[in-house]
Amino acid sequence: MIKTLLESTPDAAIFLLAAISFGMVWASRREGLFHLALGGLMICSVGLFNHAVNAGLGIPFSIGVAVITGAMLGLAVELGLYRVFRRRNVSGESFLLASFGLLIVFERVTSMSLGTMPLSLEIHRGIVERINFMGSELTAIQWKTVSVALVVFIVIAFMYIGEWGQKLNAVRQSGFLYDWRVGRSSVLLAGVSLISGAIAALGGVLYHLQHRIVIERAAMAYIVPAFVVVLSAESVGGLVASLVPPHRHSAKIDRGLRVGLYLLMAFLLAILTQVVTRVLEPEWKNVILLGVTLLVLRFGTVGRRERLPAGVTP
Amino acid sequence: MNYFADLALRLALLLNLALALNIPFRWGGRLILSQGIFVAMGAYVVAISIVRWDLHPALAVLLAGLIAVPSGWLLARIAAPLSAATFALLTFLLALAGMEILENWDSLTGGRSGIGGLHNLFLPGLNASPKMSVALVLLLLGLLFFLLARFLFQTQFGRAVRASRDDATGAELDGISVIRVERDVFILFAVHSALAGALWAFALPRVIPEYFDFAVLSLPIVLACILGGGEQPRHALLGALLVLALDEGAQRLPTTPEVRADVPLLVVGIAYVVVTLINGDSGVLSTANRFKARLRRYM
Numbered sequence: 001m002i003k004t005l006l007e008s009t010p011d012a013a014i015f016l017l018a019a020i021s022f023g024m025v026w027a028s029r030r031e032g033l034f035h036l037a038l039g040g041l042m043i044c045s046v047g048l049f050n051h052a053v054n055a056g057l058g059i060p061f062s063i064g065v066a067v068i069t070g071a072m073l074g075l076a077v078e079l080g081l082y083r084v085f086r087r088r089n090v091s092g093e094s095f096l097l098a099s100f101g102l103l104i105v106f107e108r109v110t111s112m113s114l115g116t117m118p119l120s121l122e123i124h125r126g127i128v129e130r131i132n133f134m135g136s137e138l139t140a141i142q143w144k145t146v147s148v149a150l151v152v153f154i155v156i157a158f159m160y161i162g163e164w165g166q167k168l169n170a171v172r173q174s175g176f177l178y179d180w181r182v183g184r185s186s187v188l189l190a191g192v193s194l195i196s197g198a199i200a201a202l203g204g205v206l207y208h209l210q211h212r213i214v215i216e217r218a219a220m221a222y223i224v225p226a227f228v229v230v231l232s233a234e235s236v237g238g239l240v241a242s243l244v245p246p247h248r249h250s251a252k253i254d255r256g257l258r259v260g261l262y263l264l265m266a267f268l269l270a271i272l273t274q275v276v277t278r279v280l281e282p283e284w285k286n287v288i289l290l291g292v293t294l295l296v297l298r299f300g301t302v303g304r305r306e307r308l309p310a311g312v313t314p
Numbered sequence: 315m316n317y318f319a320d321l322a323l324r325l326a327l328l329l330n331l332a333l334a335l336n337i338p339f340r341w342g343g344r345l346i347l348s349q350g351i352f353v354a355m356g357a358y359v360v361a362i363s364i365v366r367w368d369l370h371p372a373l374a375v376l377l378a379g380l381i382a383v384p385s386g387w388l389l390a391r392i393a394a395p396l397s398a399a400t401f402a403l404l405t406f407l408l409a410l411a412g413m414e415i416l417e418n419w420d421s422l423t424g425g426r427s428g429i430g431g432l433h434n435l436f437l438p439g440l441n442a443s444p445k446m447s448v449a450l451v452l453l454l455l456g457l458l459f460f461l462l463a464r465f466l467f468q469t470q471f472g473r474a475v476r477a478s479r480d481d482a483t484g485a486e487l488d489g490i491s492v493i494r495v496e497r498d499v500f501i502l503f504a505v506h507s508a509l510a511g512a513l514w515a516f517a518l519p520r521v522i523p524e525y526f527d528f529a530v531l532s533l534p535i536v537l538a539c540i541l542g543g544g545e546q547p548r549h550a551l552l553g554a555l556l557v558l559a560l561d562e563g564a565q566r567l568p569t570t571p572e573v574r575a576d577v578p579l580l581v582v583g584i585a586y587v588v589v590t591l592i593n594g595d596s597g598v599l600s601t602a603n604r605f606k607a608r609l610r611r612y613m
Contacts, residue, residue, distance in 0.1 A: 031399060032400075034399060081591065091399070092398065093399050093402055094590050096345075096402055096403065097345075097586055098586060098587055098591065100533070101586025101587035101590065104533070104580070105580060105587065108576045108577075108579050108583060112576050115572060224407065284414060284418065285414070286411040289411070290407045290408060293404060293407055294392070297400065302400075303397055303403075304395055304397060305395060309491075
């Protein structure tokens with residue numbers, strides 16, 4: 001049991017990093033923004049990381065290159081695409097389609113630059129040395145991934161609970177009112193995209209350092225658990241918040257609860273995939289993710305129509 | 315000759331799938347990113363029932379259409395409470411999970427190596443190759459559904475679908491059951507996609523999961539519907555033709571052999587971004603009309 005829990009933590013850490021970066025941009029729009037391009041800019045950053053390592057820059061410096069690339073690409077997507085869409089007040093589907101387009105563009109460009117896929121990353125073997133701890137055998141890089149994810153999570157949780165989270169929530173409710181009463185929402189959103197891109201790139205590099213192989217559909221494999229974690233956390237968060245009596249309700253606790261649920265859901269999802277993969281021989285990860293999403297959407301309140309048609313049970 | 319047969323087959327498939335998606339997407343405002351799975355369902359039902367159960371090809375195609383009915387109904391049940399964007403995302407997940415099932419459920423689908431051994435299709439009285447024969451049958455199917463869509467567009471049903479998209483509450487107050495309308499739309503979509511897949515299977519050397527991949531099949535069809543822009547069935551046809559032209563152009567770009575496989579998909583990705591950036595999801599015809607109007611103003 002403890003062994004399974006421990007061996008799920010590296011996956012949970014990656015799910016958490018992906019979910020934090022996806023969730024930030026998702027929370028910038030009232031109906032949610034499905035920023036799938038995040039997977040694409042992650043794979044682009046991994047591509048650059050690979051080139052940097054091959055050029056002899058060393059792993060820490062190469063990670064820096066990848067993180068900066070992710071941040072810059074995130075910012076470019078916000079300024080070049082999403083800002084235009086927000087100004088035009090386009091539908092959520094248009095955001096989704098454009099984001100899909102970008103995901104494919106980034107993925108293909110990286111595939112072209114890296115050559116034949118799957119590609120093995122030339123990383124020295126020291127980082128995959130196994131460390132025995134309570135019956136589990138995790139590698140050095142897996143422990144580092146878990147530590148980095150926890151640090152990022154704590155920083156982001158404090159940001160969400162603090163003024164930044166309050167501002168982001170305000171922009172989500174009404175960008176127009178925020179511009180009128182507080183400041184420029186475009187600056188805040190640019191910052192959100194920058195941080196989100198950087199975290200996505202960091203998560204992507206750590207994931208690829210663990211597996212030391214870049215697969216054909218790495219971008220999609222990275223982003224799908226992210227939105228499942230975010231949808232689950234938002235749904236469960238909504239349900240839990242509805243149980244709190246109105247006079248005890250606090251927006252700060254609400255925001256903290258949701259970001260805390262990112263951690264819990266990432267962990268639960270990682271355990272679930274780990275257990276199912278052990279029981280059933282082949283890879284059924286996406287089937288599990290679909291099952292979880294269906295369950296969450298059925299019982300949660302996220303992603304629903306504004307008004308349910310007659311005959312649909314709420 | 316083989317090239318033209320291939321081109322005709324791709325065109326016929328694209329036309330059918332764009333027509334099928336046009337109704338839920340453009341009329342009903344419901345974007346489905348898992349069309350490839352419905353096509354796969356049709357193809358696999360045909361392959362399994364002919365190769366393993368020795369069923370007559372016509373009955374196998376009919377069975378594929380019948381099996382699509384409950385799957386369309388199920389999709390409508392799932393879609394009912396969800397917003398358009400969330401449903402679209404869910405269908406994306408469905409596409410990925412569906413591919414996993416096709417690849418991993420060896421006893422049913424034959425896994426990655428798929429199912430082979432389907433008979434070639436020859437049309438009586440026509441000296442056409444098997445691929446051309448399938449293309450012709452697919453074109454006939456497309457023509458039937460095109461006429462049906464044109465007819466439905468002007469009927470009470472067509473208006474109800476569009477009303478449900480524009481204002482579901484208003485439509486319900488007007489006596490339209492949004493749930494029933496969506497159910498019928500999804501069933502129509504599923505049946506058409508599965509029938510197209512069932513016929514396409516006869517032109518494939520083996521029915522393998524690769525052909526139904528999300529990026530290879532579903533994405534270009536959605537692009538066709540966006541490029542076409544309008545609600546009318548002819549817009550879907552125009553979109554399909556544009557996607558085919560785009561794909562053909564991409565394959566002829568001067569590239570190195572290493573990156574040749576990536577280029578068509580890259581072009582599709584760029585088209586997604588450019589089209590949505592220029593014109594939201596209003597399509598090429600709408601842009602052309604706007605351009606014409608501006609030109610008239612200056613002249």
